[in-house]
Amino acid sequence: MTGALRYEWMRIRTIRSSYWMSALAIALTFGITLLMALSISAADLDDEFDSVYQVTTYIVLAGASGPFIPVMAAPFYAVMGVMAVGHEYRYGTNKATLSAIPDRVAVLAAKLVVLVAWVLASIAITLLLGMAITWLLLDNPQFGSHLVRPLLNYTGYCVGFAVAGMGLAALLRNQTGAIVAALTWPLVVEPIIYGVSLAISETTGGGIGKLTNLLPSSAGRRSMFDPYEAIAGFGNGEVWSIGAAVIVFWLGVILVLAAGATSFIKRDA
Amino acid sequence: MALIQARGLSKTFGSKAAVRGLSFDVVPGSVTGFLGPNGAGKSTTMRLMLGLDNGEGVTTYDGVPYRELKQPLRQVGSVLDAKPFHPTRKAVNHLRMLAASNSIPNSRVTDVINLVGLGDVANAKPKTFSLGMGQRLGLATALLGDPGTLILDEPANGLDPQGVHWLRNMLKTLAGQGRSIFVSSHLLSEMALMADSLVVVGRGMLIASGKMSDFISTSNRNAVLIRVENPELMTRELRARNAAVVTEPDGKLAITGMDSDRVGGLAHELGVRVFELSNREATLEEAFLDATGASEEFRASMGFGNQGAAFGGPMMGQQGYGAPGGSGQQGYGAQGGYGQQGQQGGYGQQGGYGQQGQQGGYGGQPGQGYGPPPGYGAPPPPPHDTGTSQDGSRRDGDTA
Secondary structure: OHHHHHHHHHHHHOOHHHHHHHHHHHHHHHHHHHHHHHHHHHOOOOOOOHHHHHHHHHHHHOOOOEOOEOOOOHHHHHHHHHHHHHHHHHOOOHHHHHHHOOOHHHHHHHHHHHHHHHHHHHHHHHHHHHHHHHHHHOOOOOOOHHHHHHHHHHHHHHHHHHHHHHHHHHHHOOHHHHHHHHHHHHHHHHHHHHHHHHHHHHHHOOHHHHHHHHOHHHHHHHOOOOOHHHHOOOOOOOOOOHHHHHHHHHHHHHHHHHHHHHHHHHOOO | OOOEEEEEEEEEEOOEEEEEEEEEEEOOOEEEEEEOOOOOOHHHHHHHHOOOOOOEEEEEEOOEEHHHOOOHHHOEEEEOOOOOOOOOOOHHHHHHHHHHHOOOOHHHHHHHHHHOOOHHHOOOOHHHOOHHHHHHHHHHHHHOOOOOEEEEEOOOOOOOHHHHHHHHHHHHHHHHOOOEEEEEOOOHHHHHHHOOEEEEEEOOEEEEEEEHHHHHHOOOOOEEEEEEOOHHHHHHHHHHOOOEEEEOOOOOEEEEOOOHHHHHHHHHHHOOOEEEEEEEOOOHHHHHHHHHHHHOOOOOOOOOOOOOOEOOOHHHOOOEOOOOOOOOOOEOOOOOOOOOOOOOOOOOOOOOOOOOOOOOEOOOOOOOOOOOOOOOOOOOOOOOOOOOOOOOOOOOOOOO
């Protein structure tokens, strides 16, 4: 496992795409954070409610990520995850890799560990930049324990995207296909299902809206918003708890990773 | 310096068997060539040997399967693809990455990159590399751990003549140091210079395994050539002594089943004047074509020839040829060969080759089969059958 980790650490550090994908994720989040901070600082907020400042602090910190806005950085981390395995198939290096490290579980575990570490480092930079902007531009920034849960879930959401991207690449063994799948599902497929389900739910007055709780990416985004109660009534009161949303999101990620890992371990190189 | 033992390697893709019960040894201190037509299962076999594909059978390196080797790059080096690297990762970083996985020091990276002649482009991106440079980088990868065993799939592809020469010398030097070298190649002339032993496969099955000289000696193209004053008498007397005789286009008699001493002695006894007496030895290419003729997976349409050449491939053979653990199916056969069963026995009785019928085999009228058509102006080519009929198909098992 140590050899596999050394290999993977060297792998991720020696291709430019690792750097520019992270840089794009950080830069995009930073840009949105800056715009949000400037907008909020220009607005005349009612200072009677700390929760307003808490929410705005979170929104600025996490690049306006929330239940109704895609997390702009997440697709870049998904692509990084795809490349962790997809490059092996695209450039035929998988045979060289598995000749050097025949233990496929170790290879995949090392990829997972290094990828997660890389994404966590990128998110840390993002949050530090967001914190600096918040501190500089907001009137009454509220840094406190109320930020822990949403920021943890924000971090988990980005990491989950990276892991799911890796799983998709291992499953499909095709880098382009995996990138398309990783981007289309959260940005196109789920919103369509979500919209259609809610429309049907409202017209039939029935519980089909509950099905939207099972959409992993949507569930992951819902888990970030704080206070969660602000949207508890959304979707005819059928929205599951924040804990359930986290579970649904990670079940989706683990399912994709497990399928990809099984393919990577069982199939021919 | 590992002894490679492959036993019962099998692999199927859907309903198609790519490798069937392959068993062979590669001994230390030798270059063992791995030969077979396209689609014969060579690359699949090598992947099975390295545990990259799932299949049946086992390959051990001094008794240890590849997947159980600790730091495998230090024991087995391999190249399976021509350009197996990321196009924008520097060559030196590609090697350092692989070295890191097996705790190989960076100083060794510098050594091997200089050894393969890529020292000047160590910091270049492989996307700018030619196929030959890519092969050299692949070889550097294989040599990274200074392994006792090398498994190389078509390492000479894309190399210029100097590169091929360098590769040959390097592999022979490495073998001379006691390493086991297992190398596939389509360059038979190169293999003839490089390899000590051969493993020959066709349609996923073992055709031959053993010393190269033994393999070549089994070719039916080995013959005693004699040009005499009275070929009819000589032919009759030779056949009376169970030798197979074929009249060559230039009038010489090609004799199999009797050595040159006895042929010369017979001519002397008969009082026949001998103008020329020599041994014709098959080349590796000829022996290979003989051995794999019936096992070609993919055949090009030649577009000429009438009746089709007619010597059966040795895949039909049942005579074992030194395959370890042979089961009788691993034969480099004689019975399916050409010129064995026909009434006239042998090939080219009447000049051309490719005629069907009693003479079968190489026998045929001029202008039939592979030979140039009448009036084409060229002399008949030497009797090197291509096994190709008018429609380009090979008729396995036809014999003379």
